[in-house]
Amino acid sequence: MCKILRIRGDSLSPKLQDGDFVLSSKIPILLKRLQPGDLVVFNQPGYGVLIKELETISPDGQSLVVRGLHPDSVDSRTFGTVSRRSLQGKIVYSIHQ
Amino acid sequence: MFHNLLNAIDQKLHFQRASAHCDIPCGIYDPIVAQIAALTVVRMVDLIKDLEAKGGSDAAFQNSLARYIAVKEEHAEKVKHEIRVIWGDFIKPQHVEKHPETTEVVQKVLQLGSKARQTADRESAVQLVEAVNQFAQIFWDAKGIPTKRAKAPYAPTLELVYPVL
Numbered sequence: 001m002c003k004i005l006r007i008r009g010d011s012l013s014p015k016l017q018d019g020d021f022v023l024s025s026k027i028p029i030l031l032k033r034l035q036p037g038d039l040v041v042f043n044q045p046g047y048g049v050l051i052k053e054l055e056t057i058s059p060d061g062q063s064l065v066v067r068g069l070h071p072d073s074v075d076s077r078t079f080g081t082v083s084r085r086s087l088q089g090k091i092v093y094s095i096h097q
Numbered sequence: 098m099f100h101n102l103l104n105a106i107d108q109k110l111h112f113q114r115a116s117a118h119c120d121i122p123c124g125i126y127d128p129i130v131a132q133i134a135a136l137t138v139v140r141m142v143d144l145i146k147d148l149e150a151k152g153g154s155d156a157a158f159q160n161s162l163a164r165y166i167a168v169k170e171e172h173a174e175k176v177k178h179e180i181r182v183i184w185g186d187f188i189k190p191q192h193v194e195k196h197p198e199t200t201e202v203v204q205k206v207l208q209l210g211s212k213a214r215q216t217a218d219r220e221s222a223v224q225l226v227e228a229v230n231q232f233a234q235i236f237w238d239a240k241g242i243p244t245k246r247a248k249a250p251y252a253p254t255l256e257l258v259y260p261v262l
Contacts, residue, residue: 004103005112005113006107006112006113006114006115007115007117008115008116008118009116010117011117011118016117018117021103021107041115049113049115049116050115050116050117050118051115052117068117072126072187073117074118077189077190077191095099095100096100097100
């Protein structure tokens with residue numbers, strides 16, 4: 001239900017930096033209560049496991065728009081919305097360098 | 098301290114990575130490389146013309162001419178490469194929405210870049226510099242950075258668009 005991940009890349013800087021660790025949880029109640037601003041981990045075909053900030057959720061709750069904080073971030077502007085089924089967790093704790 | 102501990106554990110267990118990546122790891126884009134390359138094309142055309150005016154056909158002449166043409170070829174291609182990378186990797190739909198002329202400017206750069214390789218026409222080479230300047234203007238505006246125009250401090254002293262940092 002919980003796992004530790006290591007961040008690679010700087011698209012979420014200054015919230016998370018390259019090399020930081022995060023605790024990701026996929027406890028259903030947490031994933032049901034997602035809100036804009038939450039950091040989510042998901043599997044994106046062609047990109048692998050990504051971590052981004054949740055921007056919006058579609059009215060039916062199935063499609064998520066995600067973004068990075070860096071202008072050059074690869075996010076929903078590049079690959080479109082993320083299906084809720086692809087979610088692997090929500091970040092509940094982070095450990096910075 | 099907690100990070101150090103996790104770091105040590107990571108060395109052994111290799112936690113899964115979650116990518117928060119950008120298109121290129123460093124996010125460094127700058128049209129100045131293309132601008133200088135375009136300026137180099139004009140410079141090479143000028144040197145070719147100077148050589149032609151002096152006349153000659155000896156080995157030294159042939160050697161200089163070959164070098165000028167080779168550098169012109171290389172830099173015209175560099176212009177096209179650099180602009181293609183920024184266009185493909187940095188420019189996003191919202192930038193094109195703000196500057197609808199972006200695609201046309203890129204197309205102009207690519208066509209003028211090819212013409213710079215095919216000919217020794219100075220006017221086309223100068224147009225290439227200007228087209229790359231127009232692209233630089235769009236690029237810096239997309240970054241929210243104001244620009245200024247100033248003459249390059251070396252021959253050919255054509256105007257370039259510079260960011261005001």
